[in-house]
Amino acid sequence: MQVSMKLSLRDAPGNLVAALIPISAAGGNIKTVIHEHIPDAEGNVAVHVVIEIPEEQIEPLKADLAENGITIIRLGKERLLWRETVILIGHLIYTNLEDTINRVDDTGFAEVTYITIAMPEMKGPSSAQLVVRATGPDELAKAIEILRQVAQEKDFLLIVPLGGVA
Amino acid sequence: MKSQIRIAVIGLGAVGRGVVTTLDRMQKENTSSCIISAVSDSRSACIMPDGIDIEAMLAQKEKTGICGDPALSSRDIINSAPYDILVEVSPTDVLSAEPATEYIRAALARGAHVVTSNKGPIALHYQELATLAKKHHVSLRYEATVAGAIPILHILEHDIIGNKINALYGILNGTCNYILTRMSEEGLTYPQALEEARKLGYAEADPQADVEGTDAAIKVVILANTIFQKSISLDDMSITGIEQVTDDALRLTAGCDTTIRLIGEIIPDKNIYRVSPQILPKTHPLVVDGSLNAITLKTDLAGDLTFIGKGAGSFETTSAIVSDIFYILQSG
Ligand SMILES: NC(=O)c1ccc[n+]([C@@H]2O[C@H](COP(=O)([O-])OP(=O)(O)OC[C@H]3O[C@@H](n4cnc5c(N)ncnc54)[C@H](OP(=O)(O)O)[C@@H]3O)[C@@H](O)[C@H]2O)c1
Numbered sequence: 168m169q170v171s172m173k174l175s176l177r178d179a180p181g182n183l184v185a186a187l188i189p190i191s192a193a194g195g196n197i198k199t200v201i202h203e204h205i206p207d208a209e210g211n212v213a214v215h216v217v218i219e220i221p222e223e224q225i226e227p228l229k230a231d232l233a234e235n236g237i238t239i240i241r242l243g244k245e246r247l248l249w250r251e252t253v254i255l256i257g258h259l260i261y262t263n264l265e266d267t268i269n270r271v272d273d274t275g276f277a278e279v280t281y282i283t284i285a286m287p288e289m290k291g292p293s294s295a296q297l298v299v300r301a302t303g304p305d306e307l308a309k310a311i312e313i314l315r316q317v318a319q320e321k322d323f324l325l326i327v328p329l330g331g332v333a
Numbered sequence: 334m335k336s337q338i339r340i341a342v343i344g345l346g347a348v349g350r351g352v353v354t355t356l357d358r359m360q361k362e363n364t365s366s367c368i369i370s371a372v373s374d375s376r377s378a379c380i381m382p383d384g385i386d387i388e389a390m391l392a393q394k395e396k397t398g399i400c401g402d403p404a405l406s407s408r409d410i411i412n413s414a415p416y417d418i419l420v421e422v423s424p425t426d427v428l429s430a431e432p433a434t435e436y437i438r439a440a441l442a443r444g445a446h447v448v449t450s451n452k453g454p455i456a457l458h459y460q461e462l463a464t465l466a467k468k469h470h471v472s473l474r475y476e477a478t479v480a481g482a483i484p485i486l487h488i489l490e491h492d493i494i495g496n497k498i499n500a501l502y503g504i505l506n507g508t509c510n511y512i513l514t515r516m517s518e519e520g521l522t523y524p525q526a527l528e529e530a531r532k533l534g535y536a537e538a539d540p541q542a543d544v545e546g547t548d549a550a551i552k553v554v555i556l557a558n559t560i561f562q563k564s565i566s567l568d569d570m571s572i573t574g575i576e577q578v579t580d581d582a583l584r585l586t587a588g589c590d591t592t593i594r595l596i597g598e599i600i601p602d603k604n605i606y607r608v609s610p611q612i613l614p615k616t617h618p619l620v621v622d623g624s625l626n627a628i629t630l631k632t633d634l635a636g637d638l639t640f641i642g643k644g645a646g647s648f649e650t651t652s653a654i655v656s657d658i659f660y661i662l663q664s665g
């Protein structure tokens with residue numbers, strides 16, 4: 168599972184490495200580290216890390232970090248790692264846009280996380296760009312398939328990327 | 334093969350005239366031993382077993398509208414004129430595929446090779462015609478039916494033999510590609526771009542078969558049935574055209590450095606045969622401009638291959654037909 172964490176550590180040499188060692192020890196794979204250099208009033212600096220780690224290792228890792236005097240300010244589990252950007256064209260608003268989005272969101276494994284709609288001047292069809300995120304490639308394909316069904320019901324044109332998951 | 338090859342050409346439109354002119358020039362340049370022994374149009378036919386004077390015949394056609402004797406017809410050529418190769422370039426009827434299929438069938442049964450640019454007979458009756466050709470030990474070739482000047486059938490049959498084709502993606506209709514290019518580059522609406530395509534002669538007076546995706550789908554059917562040895566028809570395909578694509582949609586995709594093109598798609602293992610607008614990165618090799626065609630093959634050995642060329646036009650179609658004729662001569 169992908170996890171993003173914001174940690175707070177004392178701004179002293181060697182502390183960043185000290186924070187990263189427990190992550191590796193817990194079997195975590197560090198994907199990005201962003202190190203802020205300006206300390207706050209108490210002399211602590213923030214570090215953002217994104218790691219890939221087995222879910223059952225998260226709790227032990229939290230304990231291990233705390234033991235080493237590192238404060239976890241925020242920990243977010245990122246479930247929706249797979250994304251696809253698609254286009255929908257049709258009478259999106261008059262056909263209950265909320266329902267269209269909910270059909271994906273209600274799955275529990277996928278969400279429409281971003282939408283831009285261009286409205287035509289007259290009563291023509293509108294065009295929207297949607298970002299669909301899902302927990303895995305199969306889930307993403309299922310989510311796009313759901314959109315395909317909605318498109319058929321509501322007479323939309325769904326345009327997907329060439330060679331994409333769907 | 335015999336030293337002098339007789340060719341009969343059915344149809345003297347832009348393509349038929351291109352073919353007879355090219356073969357005539359090649360014979361005069363001594364680069365070919367083909368003579369044209371018969372030609373026909375919708376109202377007449379001309380049969381000369383020792384070779385027609387092409388310049389004189391075309392001048393007469395230009396002046397009078399007919400190429401030969403009104404008492405003779407294409408059927409007289411097919412059934413009784415002497416020819417080794419029949420070039421069938423009469424109009425396409427994708428619903429009935431006639432009379433072209435009847436002509437091709439009769440020619441194969443007589444033991445003549447056939448070269449055609451006519452999509453109807455190949456899309457609808459390939460298996461029957463190929464079986465007939467095999468039975469009579471002759472060739473049936475149709476390079477001109479798909480992607481104009483791009484020798485895609487030859488490439489698939491010969492040049493990358495041994496590869497497994499995992500997917501084929503193609504821009505197979507120049508009219509749609511022209512319209513989408515103009516919408517994307519100039520922000521034209523669909524009706525504006527269609528109107529422009531009509532004015533410039535990229536779209537037919539009735540562009541319906543192009544814009545609703547049928548023309549591209551027919552080419553997918555031809556590729557599926559010939560190269561991939563399937564047995565599908567238009568009814569087995571999912572076909573979506575470009576009529577619903579908006580200029581807004583193209584602007585939205587442009588924001589991510591992507592664009593929209595009408596793609597014909599074959600994924601043999603998944604039995605996917607589809608024509609639909611799809612989103613592509615602007616840097617994708619299939620994103621060609623104007624009325625060009627392009628085909629990307631995803632193969633196991635050769636990797637990705639993309640071919641780009643003019644998809645239609647009388648010269649490009651002539652090129653494909655003449656290369657089919659010489660392929661037959663060289664392999665015969
Ligand atoms: N042009 C292209 O870019 C292109 C590209 C790919 C494939 N093709 C295909 O190639 C073929 C020829 O195209 P084209 O552009 O040359 O068409 P075209 O300009 O419309 O010419 C058609 C020709 O066929 C003749 N014809 C009509 N009915 C006939 C019949 N029953 N028997 C014999 N001849 C007959 C016409 O006679 P008249 O002269 O008396 O009218 C005319 O000479 C079509 O099947 C087309 O779909 C064309």
